[in-house]
Amino acid sequence: MRFEQFKQGHLRVFVSRQELSVHDVRPETLAVGKGQALLRNLLEEAESNYGFQAVGTLEFFVTFFPNDGMLVDVRREGTVPEETFEEFDQVEIRMTVDIVHHVLYQLDNFEDVIQASHGLRRHMDQTETGGTLYLFEGTYYLYFQEQMKQSVERTVTTILSEYGQPSPKSPLVMAEYGQTIMAEQAVSTLATTFSQ
Missing domain, CATH: 3.30.70.1950 (Alpha-Beta Plaits)
Structure with missing residues (x-):
């Protein structure tokens, strides 16, 4: 995964075709099972390496390129509360998936x-x-x-x-x-x- 952070609360991640293949992730499986595991890994890595906090509402804009991989644009709505209680905090995820053939x-x-x-x-x-x-x-x-x-x-x-x-x-x-x-x-x- 190649991470690019644009600003606080917004990052982009490119996942190569090889990584998708290893995790057995396709557009139709992104929201379940292995797809969810891949997104969870992505958020964990973003938090540990870039300080991106997965709290509140997260908008995922996913663009699949059949021969290259996928680009994930993650935006967090609102600001991070001063105090967060991890075991009680819930993250709402909204996802838009687009498959690009051109x-x-x-x-x-x-x-x-x-x-x-x-x-x-x-x-x-x-x-x-x-x-x-x-x-x-x-x-x-x-x-x-x-x-x-x-x-x-x-x-x-x-x-x-x-x-x-x-x-x-x-x-x-x-x-x-x-x-x-x-x-x-x-x-x-x-x-x-x-x-x-």
């Missing part, structure tokens, strides 16, 4: 986009759009709107994982508020323009 990766700089494009180029004939490139809030995003064959998607996400990370942001936000740098065939265009 591919949207965040890449921190343009050099990473170029390098990823060189790795992806030979696989673009197996995609419909060849990739869309957005710039949003100073970060680059490569987006494939279509649902690809599983083997192609696995290859594409493996290559993209070397240069960036899956993004839970909505592509609609990119299209509405971001800058569209290349609407289609972004990978081939970049690989050709910036030859190695």
